[in-house]
Amino acid sequence: MMSNDAAVSIGDGVYWIGGDDRTATIFEGAFPIPEGVSYNSYLISSKDTTCLLDTVDASIASKFWKNLRTTMGDRKLDYLVINHMEPDHGACITQVLEAWPDVTVVGNSKTFTMLENFYHVVPKNRMEVKEGDTLTIGDHVLKFYFAVMVHWPEVMFTYDETTRMLFCADAFGTFKAMSGALYADEMDFDRDYLEEARRYYSNIVGKYGSKVQAVLGKLKDVPIEMLCPLHGPIWRRDLGYIIGKYDLWSRYEPEDKGVMIAYTSVYGNTGVVAEKLAHLLKERGVSNVVVHSMTTEHTSYAVSDAFRFSNIVFAATTYNNNLHPTMSATLEDMENMAVQNRRYSVIGNGSWAPQADRLIEERVSKMKDMTKVGETLVIKSSLAPEQIPELEKLADDIAASMR
Numbered sequence: 001m002m003s004n005d006a007a008v009s010i011g012d013g014v015y016w017i018g019g020d021d022r023t024a025t026i027f028e029g030a031f032p033i034p035e036g037v038s039y040n041s042y043l044i045s046s047k048d049t050t051c052l053l054d055t056v057d058a059s060i061a062s063k064f065w066k067n068l069r070t071t072m073g074d075r076k077l078d079y080l081v082i083n084h085m086e087p088d089h090g091a092c093i094t095q096v097l098e099a100w101p102d103v104t105v106v107g108n109s110k111t112f113t114m115l116e117n118f119y120h121v122v123p124k125n126r127m128e129v130k131e132g133d134t135l136t137i138g139d140h141v142l143k144f145y146f147a148v149m150v151h152w153p154e155v156m157f158t159y160d161e162t163t164r165m166l167f168c169a170d171a172f173g174t175f176k177a178m179s180g181a182l183y184a185d186e187m188d189f190d191r192d193y194l195e196e197a198r199r200y201y202s203n204i205v206g207k208y209g210s211k212v213q214a215v216l217g218k219l220k221d222v223p224i225e226m227l228c229p230l231h232g233p234i235w236r237r238d239l240g241y242i243i244g245k246y247d248l249w250s251r252y253e254p255e256d257k258g259v260m261i262a263y264t265s266v267y268g269n270t271g272v273v274a275e276k277l278a279h280l281l282k283e284r285g286v287s288n289v290v291v292h293s294m295t296t297e298h299t300s301y302a303v304s305d306a307f308r309f310s311n312i313v314f315a316a317t318t319y320n321n322n323l324h325p326t327m328s329a330t331l332e333d334m335e336n337m338a339v340q341n342r343r344y345s346v347i348g349n350g351s352w353a354p355q356a357d358r359l360i361e362e363r364v365s366k367m368k369d370m371t372k373v374g375e376t377l378v379i380k381s382s383l384a385p386e387q388i389p390e391l392e393k394l395a396d397d398i399a400a401s402m403r
């Protein structure tokens with residue numbers, strides 16, 4: 001399906017130009033991407049008018065140029081629409097301006113300020129659009145919807161009224177390379193991509209739920225037939241599936257009943273308690289239980305499961321009168337990404353003056369609508385046999401909270 005030397009047609013005069021990057025191991029200098037990531041750019045070519053929508057990351061620039069050149073032939077590029085200025089999509093903008101100096105660059109006032117700040121260029125021809133403005137490209141009529149903070153302040157979505165495609169910037173994107181697929185219906189998305197889509201959403205856009213709600217509301221009555229994001233697969237079937245996920249995530253509603261246990265442990269004793277609690281929950285019929293060791297895993301996985309599950313258990317050691325730094329980072333990231341509206345339980349450990357339980361409570365109190373389940377369990381170094389009934393009671397309470 002995907003070709004290496006030409007763009008792929010995805011509809012009436014619209015082409016996909018993109019590719020996988022499996023060389024980067026960290027995204028945005030922060031998030032591990034062990035399975036890579038993909039970047040998408042789109043080209044509309046109609047009645048001799050050409051319009052490119054965004055570019056790609058520097059890592060796939062040569063592939064992008066090969067495909068764009070082959071598809072363009074000796075035609076000139078008339079328009080470049082910039083939906084998002086982040087460099088993972090804007091890396092080739094200056095090269096586009098060098099290749100076609102007369103191109104009209106379409107963006108909003110924030111786009112042009114960022115363009116100048118990032119690349120110190122002022123395009124010769126600029127078209128500054130406002131919310132709801134339209135632009136005709138041959139047979140296509142493009143309409144601009146601002147999607148402020150659906151990642152960055154300048155973000156806009158471009159809706160093609162002719163093909164009913166929505167070019168939706170980072171929204172509906174995902175981590176993980178595409179392995180030959182172009183459309184979501186060419187893969188088992190739920191099985192193979194949902195986790196990485198959730199990790200992408202929750203860590204990149206998670207903080208801006210109300211902004212996602214605002215743009216979903218704006219587009220409610222727009223007849224969209226295809227979602228064309230800047231990362232991951234294009235959606236042409238069952239759009240309600242991914243829009244439904246975004247609706248849940250952005251309202252901070254749990255997606256699944258289930259428990260995430262996030263723990264830190266220096267010598268392993270807190271880990272033993274976390275595993276034991278997981279087992280007790282399974283015994284009580286809780287099918288979704290995920291344990292994350294924050295001392296070995298990146299926080300983005302726990303943030304993602306905090307968006308997924310109804311219940312969170314924090315279990316941590318005390319460390320120099322403070323929280324262990326990895327639990328501190330986990331709580332900070334959850335707070336930053338506006339994790340809220342969850343049930344939570346607390347397990348603290350300390351060898352001489354346990355503080356972790358109190359410090360976890362302090363941090364959780366900064367999150368909205370968090371409801372405590374069960375009694376705090378405090379361990380002195382390792383779980384004492386006589387504390388097992390307390391742990392069983394905690395498992396009872398967590399299981400009961402999910403019924």
Ligand SMILES: Cc1cc2nc3c(=O)[nH]c(=O)nc-3n(C[C@H](O)[C@H](O)[C@H](O)COP(=O)(O)O)c2cc1C
Binds near residue numbers: 270354355
């Ligand atoms: C560097 C360091 C600092 C610690 N500081 C404290 C402390 O301030 N108060 C305390 O009660 N325990 C402290 N501890 C003990 C830990 O909480 C200890 O790891 C825990 O009781 C055992 O649980 P674990 O096996 O899960 O690591 C500290 C341990 C380390 C290694």
Ligand SMILES: [Fe+2]
Binds near residue numbers: 084086151152170
């Ligand atoms: Fe972005």
Ligand SMILES: [Fe+2]
Binds near residue numbers: 088
């Ligand atoms: Fe992006």
